[in-house]
Amino acid sequence: MxxxxxxxxxxxxxxxxxxxxxxxxxxxxxxxxxxxxxxxxxxxxxxxxxxxxxxxxxxxxxxxxxxxxxxxxxxxxxxxxxxxxxPLGAIIGHEADIILNIERPYPPLLRRPAYPESPKSREALETHIKELLDLGVIRKVCHNEEVEITTPVIVAWHNGKSRMVGDFRALNTYTVPDRYPIPKIQIVLTQISQAVYIATMDAFKGFHKNVVTPRPRKYLRIIVHWGVYE
Known part of the structure; x- marks a missing residue:
């Protein structure tokens, strides 16, 4: 070399x-x-x-x-x-408001206890609650806060996948309806009938993208066996 x-x-x-x-x-x-x-x-x-x-x-x-x-x-x-x-966006330009058609004290129907769950559903419920906490969608209500309205939640299963669902039927009974205009599906399909290309997008956790004004957030509190969340 x-x-x-x-x-x-x-x-x-x-x-x-x-x-x-x-x-x-x-x-x-x-x-x-x-x-x-x-x-x-x-x-x-x-x-x-x-x-x-x-x-x-x-x-x-x-x-x-x-x-x-x-x-x-x-x-x-x-x-x-x-x-x-x-990881989770929000609807910009519209904040939902909730107006009750009754005065305090609220009826016992609005103060619901947690529903019983099987061990499998309870484990899934804990996972959903933790995920929403990590995303900043909900917070845990402290023990020293006044709690007047609570809504129980259930776990619905479909094809082996779980979904947390709030039973807001009682709250809807005492809520002033919001007449927000929603386009009819027939009109939407007519508008895109001549389109050459069509794109579809799925909104991740679409219900949690609706922003609620601060005042009525206490009406949307959910209750589980280990606490209350807002």
């Missing part, structure tokens, strides 16, 4: 081994090498596609151009998608 000595002077040559007299010159290289700068927006777009769109099922019938246009459109509205920092 021979050593190579580089001589970085105006002549720029190198020698091999002990023969210092035989000099080797470098081949001229006039081609300029350019490195394309990657746009920060493009980097954010690729990150958005790999993280927030990783579970999206994009049609294989789209061309590369159409898929890129779709990804750019979704990226422009990335605030509507869940992320690690914001």
């Amino acid at each position: 021979y050593g190579i000595d580089l001589h970085n002077n105006k002549d720029r040559y190198f020698t091999i081994g002990d023969n210092k007299r035989q000099k080797f010159a470098f081949l001229p290289f006039k081609r300029q090498i350019t490195v394309n700068k990657v746009s920060p927006v493009k980097l954010e777009l690729e990150k958005f596609k790999s993280e927030q769109l990783k579970e999206a099922e994009i049609s294989l019938h789209l061309t590369d151009k159409q898929e890129n246009e779709l990804s750019s459109l979704l990226y422009d509205h990335r605030g509507a998608f869940a992320s690690e920092k914001e």
Whole structure:
């Protein structure tokens, strides 16, 4: 194995081994090498596609151009998608208010005890409560707080998956109806009948995205065997 000595002077040559007299010159290289700068927006777009769109099922019938246009459109509205920092969004611009049609003291029907649960359902209920606490959707009511209205919850099972459901039938009886306009499904389907492409999106925990004004939140307290949550 021979050593190579580089001589970085105006002549720029190198020698091999002990023969210092035989000099080797470098081949001229006039081609300029350019490195394309990657746009920060493009980097954010690729990150958005790999993280927030990783579970999206994009049609294989789209061309590369159409898929890129779709990804750019979704990226422009990335605030509507869940992320690690914001796993659960909220409806912006509308806060629900609850007005009771009765005065205090409230009837005993509004102060309900917790429903009995099987060990399996109770374990699932504990998991749901913990998840909502971690997401910041609910909080535990302290022992020194006045509690006048409580709603029991049940665990509904479907295809092996559990779902926590509040039995708000009693509260609905004493609540002033909210006549909020909701589009009819027939009108919605008519509006999209001429669409070439249709996208469907599922709202993660859609019911918990409804923001309630601070005053009536105490009406929505749920009760379980180990405490009350709001």
